[in-house]
Amino acid sequence: MIALRSLEKSYPQGGSKVFVLRQITLDIGPGEFVTIMGPSGAGKSTLLAILGMLDGEWTGEYQLFTHVIHKLKPRDRVALHKQYVGFVFQQYHLLDDLTVAENLDIPLSYRDIKKAERQAIVADTLDRFGMVAKKDLYPRQLSGGQQQLVAVARSVIHKPQILLADEPTGNLHSEQGREIMELFKQLNAAGTTIIQVTHSETNATYGNRIVQLKDGWIAR
């Protein structure tokens, strides 16, 4: 499903380069729940951004299903991102000016889904995540856990095949974190491939494989 070969990412600094990722070769199959771990600055979030096609400045090979990402133009990468990927962030990153329902609606509207259909999907998702009563609230009116719940719901509302999560429980207390991880487990069980970046050993146990990064290299 995902195949990275000799992927590298660097920044120019002075006359030389500073590498963030070095020679990353990695395969992830459908339905896997992979955890990327490693110390700060190891390149975990950068790898996640590249996998999600939010970062296009790298070298090497990246194949997603049958798509050869490294040969695609940025516009085509955006299309694939829209088709396959959902994102969950540590800081939730809900849009402050939009209500819970509108936050859920946004990814669907970006995928040109008709309004009536969107409304049905949003209503279904609100129900599934137990947020019907909160649909008209703004993010600032929710607790951290509730906000992350909305963020997760938003990331999967368009049924992505891959869910990328960057420290999804980093800002939550343990009980809320556990609930989110349970949710991920359910999503994974339902067929969603999940790749999470975390420092938490406990969270890592929800996955079925751990990839360790150190100084940009995959630790063997």
Add this chain to the structure above:
Amino acid sequence: METLLQDLRYAVRSLLNHPGFTVVAVLTLALGIGANTAIFSVVNGVLLAPLPYREPDRLVTVNHFYPSLNNLRAPVSVPGFRDYSARADLFASAAVENGMAMNLTGSGEPERVNVTLVTGQFFPLLGVAPALGRSLQPDEAEAGKNHVAVLSWGFWQQKYGGDRGALGRKLTLDNEDYEIVGVMPARFQDFFSRRTDLFAPAVFKPADFADNRRTNEYLPFIGRLAPGVTVQRAQTELHALAVRLRTPYTNSYSPDWDLKVTALSDEASRGVRSGLLILLGAVAAVLLIACANVANLQLARTAARARDVAVRVALGASPRRLMRYLLTESVVLALAGGAVGVLLALWGVPALLALSSGNLPVTARVGVDIRVLGFALLVSLGTGLLFGFAPALQMARTDLHESLKEGGRSVGHRSSLRLRRGLVVSTVAVALTLLVGAGLLIRSFARVVGVDPGFRPDHLLTFSVSLSQAKYPNDTVRVQVLERLNAALNATPGIVSAGGTSNIPFGGNWSTSSFNVEGYQVPTNTPMPWGDMRLVTPTYLPTMRATLKAGRQFSDADRAGSPAVCIVDEELVHRYWPNVDPIGKRITFNSFTDSSIQWIQVVGVVGHMAHEGLDAQKRVQVYFPVAQNGGIPFLGFTVRTTGDPLASLGAVRGAVRSVDAELPLANVNSMDHLIEQSTGSRRFAMLLLGGFALLAMTLASIGLYGVMSYTVTQRARELGVRLALGADSREVLGLVLLQGLKLALTGVAIGLLTAFAVTRVMKNMLFNLSATDPLTFLAIALLLVAVALVASYLPALRATRVNPIEALRSE
């Protein structure tokens, strides 16, 4: 469409959630769009809207044109009207009009009314139907049939309260009865006269068509071009006619005399077009500054919103969709600014018209109409795209991954700050250009009002009277009544002195003539001596306090039967008798070869008196005693008073009434007011451009303040480190001020270069001042630098109060 509505809804909400930003941006844009809308409403009314006549693009005016007399354009004469209107190959129809004041009596207090005498084709040619009754018929322009009148709408309302029964009633004008046959609609406006109370047929006597009346030019001409005839062709044909007429009428026409055909629409905007376009340019510049300021605000917001944008991208927003959302927000902001701007314009247009004090063409229909609203909408949309584009682009370039990683902290400051500084520099440059333009107009205006008019304008009341032909049928009785009026005024307590003249300075009328000067041979291809001719009472020049430079004033002995005399002004002496004593020299209206030549002897020389304007080019002036030259039917009086001239009006009325109880006073004014009015168009342009320049400067300084504040916030850590390392507040203050000063100086330098190139278009609006006047340029540059320092001072002060520990910890 549905997603566009969604973008629209979210954009409105986002703006409402940031009221501080929204209010400042909307007000900034409202000022820019409002100013543009207001000025465009004038441009629309003056330059774009069609004239309110049938097929107005077929209407032209014909003028006598004298290239060697400062390109003088004169109306046509009666013989001229006959010659030109006879050209059926050029004109489908033609008409002339003659505006005059007549005494309306027999219905209460006698009053002077403005009557426009028109020839037969006048109304059919313009194609405007009367609102009531009928207009004048072609055959009524004949003696005996001409005692009919058509009222203007305003006069009908004012005098008859809009009573339809006014039709058929009689009016007594200059002691002759006229029957009211029609009322013109409210929208009808005579092209050449701002205020016509009524129209009556013009009747010419056979003597009026005599060849010696060819230079008696007082009739504005309107023609409707024949089918297929263009303005250019009419011009070519009439030029050929002028060339043919020059030879048989050498006494009337100079060798370069010509005929000028002008489209009526061009004639309407003549004299105001360039000024209006300059003002439109100025408000466009103000709008650009407003755009730059809002773009600056948006850029500041961009930094804070980078996370929002990154999240949207992460959720699948395509660059196009994202750009559309961001631009939607800008357009919503601009439309809100446009709406408030239109409200400002609705309030501003009447103020603008009041300020213009009658300096706009009479046919101008200035107001906020559908075209102006369309303009405001287009400008708003354009503005939204203009100021929204740079921030949207900036945002699209944001490093998404970094934005998300930093948890929404601002990113990309460096390029954003560069852009913001660039915007501030350009606003300073544009503001400086406008300020230089305004400065030039202000200095120019100061020079105009500083011109010595050649007489004492203070404590001077002016008015005019008109003697009807019916009541005062010959010269003798007219001279008698004018002399009695003069005497009665001079005998009135509170009046220092009074005098009469055929043309009151700054009164809007003038009369000129060519003449010959004794001992002066006109060089080949040079026009004859030509200048202002005045009939005056002996007390006129002393009343005006004109300086007698040589010889004597007129006396009561200068009357019919005594040797013909005149007083000339210094300008004439300077031109024709530069090195000889002019007293005793002579002028004549005859040619030197004329067997019955009538000489007029110069008995005095006075200083030149400004007449048409303080800034008008000097024409030579010749004064003749009214008692010696026959009593003209109308005379202006100037009355020198001890106190407020208008307060003496009652006494003046009493004096006039003691001579003729039915003689109304017209054009009552103080001379100070007349002079002030004569500078109206300059004042209008100066105040508007000055206002816009001030607005531009304020917006530019707000922009600079914004950028400096932002810079201080961005540099808080650096400033904290400096303070922690021992920098004192003076050094920090200097550091920030210097940064502001650098931006301002860059803007000033660019602005000076721009102004140097741009102000040349204002050359014709300036008086005795170069368009690159160094003093103006220097003063404005210093002013702007001072303002920039003030705008940078507050952020600089804030910089000195940075708490090093706080600044370092927050990083």
